Amino acid sequence: MRSAPTILHLDMDAFFAAAEQASKPSLRGKAVVVGGLGPRGVVATASYEARVFGVRSAMPMGQARRLAPHAAYLAPRFSLYRSVSDQVMALLRALSPLVEPLSLDEAFVDLEAGGVARDPDAARRVGERLRADIRAATGLTGSVGLAASKMLAKIASEEAKPDGLVLIDPGTERELLAPMPVRTLPGVGPATGDHLRRAGIATVGELAEAGEDELVRLVGRAHGQALYAMALARDERPVVAERETKSVSVEDTYDVDIHDRVRIRLEVRRLADRCVRRLRAGGHAGRTIHLKVRRYDFSTLTRSETLRGPTDDPAVVREAAARLLEVVDTTGGVRLLGVGVSGLADFTQEDLFAQAAHAGEEEPGEEDDVADRSIPGREPSVERPVRRWTAGHDVRHAVFGHGWVQGSGVGRVTVRFETPESPAPGRVRTFSVDDPELEPAEPLPLVTSAAPVTSAGPVGPAGPVSVGPVRPVGPGPRGSGPRRPAA
Numbered sequence: 001m002r003s004a005p006t007i008l009h010l011d012m013d014a015f016f017a018a019a020e021q022a023s024k025p026s027l028r029g030k031a032v033v034v035g036g037l038g039p040r041g042v043v044a045t046a047s048y049e050a051r052v053f054g055v056r057s058a059m060p061m062g063q064a065r066r067l068a069p070h071a072a073y074l075a076p077r078f079s080l081y082r083s084v085s086d087q088v089m090a091l092l093r094a095l096s097p098l099v100e101p102l103s104l105d106e107a108f109v110d111l112e113a114g115g116v117a118r119d120p121d122a123a124r125r126v127g128e129r130l131r132a133d134i135r136a137a138t139g140l141t142g143s144v145g146l147a148a149s150k151m152l153a154k155i156a157s158e159e160a161k162p163d164g165l166v167l168i169d170p171g172t173e174r175e176l177l178a179p180m181p182v183r184t185l186p187g188v189g190p191a192t193g194d195h196l197r198r199a200g201i202a203t204v205g206e207l208a209e210a211g212e213d214e215l216v217r218l219v220g221r222a223h224g225q226a227l228y229a230m231a232l233a234r235d236e237r238p239v240v241a242e243r244e245t246k247s248v249s250v251e252d253t254y255d256v257d258i259h260d261r262v263r264i265r266l267e268v269r270r271l272a273d274r275c276v277r278r279l280r281a282g283g284h285a286g287r288t289i290h291l292k293v294r295r296y297d298f299s300t301l302t303r304s305e306t307l308r309g310p311t312d313d314p315a316v317v318r319e320a321a322a323r324l325l326e327v328v329d330t331t332g333g334v335r336l337l338g339v340g341v342s343g344l345a346d347f348t349q350e351d352l353f354a355q356a357a358h359a360g361e362e363e364p365g366e367e368d369d370v371a372d373r374s375i376p377g378r379e380p381s382v383e384r385p386v387r388r389w390t391a392g393h394d395v396r397h398a399v400f401g402h403g404w405v406q407g408s409g410v411g412r413v414t415v416r417f418e419t420p421e422s423p424a425p426g427r428v429r430t431f432s433v434d435d436p437e438l439e440p441a442e443p444l445p446l447v448t449s450a451a452p453v454t455s456a457g458p459v460g461p462a463g464p465v466s467v468g469p470v471r472p473v474g475p476g477p478r479g480s481g482p483r484r485p486a487a
Contacts, residue, residue: 002148004121004142005167006112007239009145009153010130011172012094017107018047018075019084022139022446024404026425031055031057031071033064038255040335045075048162076393080443081105087137091130098239102467105142110239118445120167127165139420139446148173149235151186173233178205192219207231245282249290250274251338257296258371259333259348265325271339272321276314279341286309286341293328294336301328301482310345317341364368387433391415394444400429402444408433420446 016034021027031050041061053068065073085104092099092107095255096114101107111117116141117126127144127278134142141163145156148170151435158165177184182204183193196202199218201210208231216224229235250271258264260434268291276416288306295301307316309452321339389408395415396402403417406428413433418426431438 001170001234001236002112003170004112004117004119005146005148005153005170006110006117007147007150008095008109008111008123008127008130008154008232009147009150009157010107010109010134010142011145011154011157011161012088012105012134012140012142013048014045014051015084016076016081017047017050019080019446020072020077020142021047021421023080023443024416025420025422026416027072028156029354032067033061033068033071033073034076034392035061035064035073036253037061037075038253040253040255040375046071052343061206061311070462072392075390077393077443080446082446083443084138084140084446088134088142091133091137095126095130096243100239100241100243108153108239112240120169124167127167131163131165150237150239151230151235152233154186155180155184174339177233178203178208180204182207185227186274187223187226187230192223195219196327226246244286245344246278246341247290247344248282248284248286249292249338249340250278251292251336253294253336254334257333257335259330261330264330264334264337265322267337268321268325268339269318271337272318273314274319275339275341279312279344284341284344285312286310286345287343288341289324290318290338290340290342291321291324291328292338292340293325293334294338295330296333296335298335300336300467306343310343389433394441396439396441397431400427400439408487413438419444421448 007009017032020032020034021030029049030047031053032047033043033050033055034045039062043055043057043059043061043064045057046055046064050064050068050071053071055064055071063074064071081104086106087098089101089107090277092109095116096109096111098110098113100108111123111126117123123146123231125162127146131142131144134140143157143160143162145153145154145158145160145168146164146165147156147168152168152173156166156168161324180203181193181206182188182196182201183190184204185207188196195218196207199210200205207215207227210218212228213226215228218224219227252267252271258267283436287310288301288304290304293301293303305320305324307320307323311317317339389405391405391407394402395405397417398416400415400417403415403426406416408414411433412430414430415438416426416428
């Protein structure tokens, strides 16, 4: 364990929803829910305004709509989120060479490795400056936790939400953890939490009092030893800059169960092609092909096949996935399909027979539908397909400019015309879904001109900009105790 709080954990606040609010002035300060909009969709992120009504991540979208019927429900725009994430990660990498991203909106940073902090005061200044820089560059807020270990830094960032900074003083860790529920610790899910509660253990302090032998008896040796170490605030894990990719996979959940075996085969083929594109984008090849099938009754089947050597050939992956599908009973329908590749390597061992059999075969693009390929001898259809307009996505009109889709149906699409820089909510207009003057568009940057950034953060007319509360944790002059996590 370190003697100074030089491990930083950043967690952007309600990232997807906050990005949508920053992009759409009409949604600022209102309940926003981002996720799958179909009947089987789930919530990816809910704004803090939506959380007041009980909406949470991973909740079925139907339940969220019942809890917050007046919220704005939007489909994700991952191109925007990745762009903002790249800006945030660049700021983190300017602090240290050791940055460990956990997702688009979350990462650990080793401040000591970057030489920017070796004591609590320096670490606090770095955290404050980082939050200011993120706000200046993206218009969004992030919560920062600072501690002597990764586990404690992550707990601190949860305590800091939303838009705050919490520093855990070395030497105060056990006192801080003792009253917290056991679910606070990483790796303690609902099942383990309930099992410990039935044994009379509800807090981290009670975990420590139970002792290692009792915890091993209750949950097994490996988990018991890990729980006891965490209860004593022991965490020696380093910040790792590069995390090795172990597998690549894609999956789709369908709004309506698929019963047609031919359609299922086509979906597996399409997923295999998407998986290979991701595999190649990462510069990998893989030996083991996986198929995942979730049936109508929620039972999930997984099958795998290991090849002679690594491959990134789409024909090989398609064939392997098709073979795996043949031994899966899809009677009754399927609600989810997935294809993955593991056993990754940086080289391929080409399957010459597959190459010969599929020489010249065209690879479908990202948006291609295998079922729509033309059949030899049949005249191609000249009918223009009806365009689909997804709620929340960007559009541009030849007359009214940039806007976003509020909703569509019955041959009409409703658009609100506004940009992140609009001083007020934009006007709403309705068009035919095939209006030739309306086209899909790329997301606009959330911030087009940032204030100059100094070592103390962005500078305004009266000096450094204040970016929200700083909440230290621990007894003594730095703070008076932990803060309850935000809803």
